[in-house]
Amino acid sequence: MIEMDQIYKSFGSVEAIKDVGIYLQKGEAVGLLGPNGAGKSTLIDMLTSLTKPTKGQVRFNGKNVYGQLTQFRTQIGVVPQELALYSDLTAEENLLFFGKAYKLKGTKLKQKVKELLQLVELEERKKDRVKTFSGGMKRRLNLAIALIHEPAYLVLDEPTVGIDPHSRRYLLDLIKRLQLERGTTVLYTSHYMEEVEFLCDRIYVLDRGSIIASGTQEEIKNIVSQEYIYKLLVAEKNAQLEQKLNEQEQIHGVYETEEGYRIASYSGALFEKIIQLASDSNVQVLGIHIQESTLEDVFLYLTGRSLRD
Ligand SMILES: Nc1ncnc2c1ncn2[C@@H]1O[C@H](COP(=O)(O)OP(=O)(O)O)[C@@H](O)[C@H]1O
Ligand SMILES: [Mg+2]
Numbered sequence: 001m002i003e004m005d006q007i008y009k010s011f012g013s014v015e016a017i018k019d020v021g022i023y024l025q026k027g028e029a030v031g032l033l034g035p036n037g038a039g040k041s042t043l044i045d046m047l048t049s050l051t052k053p054t055k056g057q058v059r060f061n062g063k064n065v066y067g068q069l070t071q072f073r074t075q076i077g078v079v080p081q082e083l084a085l086y087s088d089l090t091a092e093e094n095l096l097f098f099g100k101a102y103k104l105k106g107t108k109l110k111q112k113v114k115e116l117l118q119l120v121e122l123e124e125r126k127k128d129r130v131k132t133f134s135g136g137m138k139r140r141l142n143l144a145i146a147l148i149h150e151p152a153y154l155v156l157d158e159p160t161v162g163i164d165p166h167s168r169r170y171l172l173d174l175i176k177r178l179q180l181e182r183g184t185t186v187l188y189t190s191h192y193m194e195e196v197e198f199l200c201d202r203i204y205v206l207d208r209g210s211i212i213a214s215g216t217q218e219e220i221k222n223i224v225s226q227e228y229i230y231k232l233l234v235a236e237k238n239a240q241l242e243q244k245l246n247e248q249e250q251i252h253g254v255y256e257t258e259e260g261y262r263i264a265s266y267s268g269a270l271f272e273k274i275i276q277l278a279s280d281s282n283v284q285v286l287g288i289h290i291q292e293s294t295l296e297d298v299f300l301y302l303t304g305r306s307l308r309d
Helices: 040-047 069-075 091-101 106-119 135-146 165-182 193-199 217-222 239-247 271-280 295-303
Strands: 002-011 014-024 029-033 055-060 076-079 153-157 185-190 202-207 210-216 228-234 251-256 260-265 285-291
Touching (some): 002 040, 014 029, 014 210, 029 040, 029 165, 029 193, 040 185, 055 069, 069 076, 076 135, 091 106, 091 135, 106 135, 135 153, 135 165, 153 165, 165 193, 185 193, 193 295, 202 217, 202 295, 210 217, 210 295, 228 271, 239 251, 239 260, 239 271, 251 295, 260 295, 271 285
Parallel strands (some): 029 185, 076 153
Antiparallel strands (some): 002 014, 002 055, 228 260, 228 285, 251 260
């Protein structure tokens, strides 16, 4: 078990993390969800002993990690936000290099490298230099490297940012398999709520350096269970309509989406009203749906802001 409580981290006058406590129990998949700049990387850098907290302690199996760093680091694999690969080396050479850093050698190392290249579907490209790889291939190799010493804990910092849909799907499925089939404990950091919803048993929502919600998905979504979310799809967005919606007493949140508006209310009987308001503003309605609450709604509800930038 890894745990940290009452953790603070400052960079000069910037308080990046304020009084945060999180824990990771063996075998679970935990999500750390928050928008850019929330403090996710800062928090997991401390959790994985890359940096020290300004205040507070990180414990591994009940004891301070700094009294058992070598032991701790053999148990933990980190996929950093920034790629950590040698671009002039081949995929295979990268894995061999990092394997040796963990004192693996001989046939055991070769066997492990082969297995990992298969696992991340890079076997056919193992003799190619990393600089010729796509973003998704690099991300997959980065994950393989984090697994070379068979860590019990795997910590991933936004591993799917900027990659193609195929690699993204593959990585998510693979991480899920590692947890379910090998019992690997996963801490998954992201600002994509769909990924966290797919992967994680338990979730922490981080905003501006503080945890604003935590619990199972169901528990977190219950925060907004009294809410109805209407998705209004329109031919063209319209400021007058937005204002009219905002003026309704029964509506307490109107947010623009790509295709129209997301409208939050405690009433489930607003279809006609919304369509009427759209018609009054000469807005053509393409569709209206009521939607179950998502982690995005929870974030909006708690902060008044969207998870996306
Ligand atoms: N080394 C650093 N020096 C100064 N400020 C930093 C440093 N690292 C992070 N920060 C600040 O801490 C806050 C959290 O950053 P970060 O942990 O990278 O957020 P996230 O990973 O959620 O996007 C931001 O305001 C960022 O500017
Ligand atoms: Mg980050």
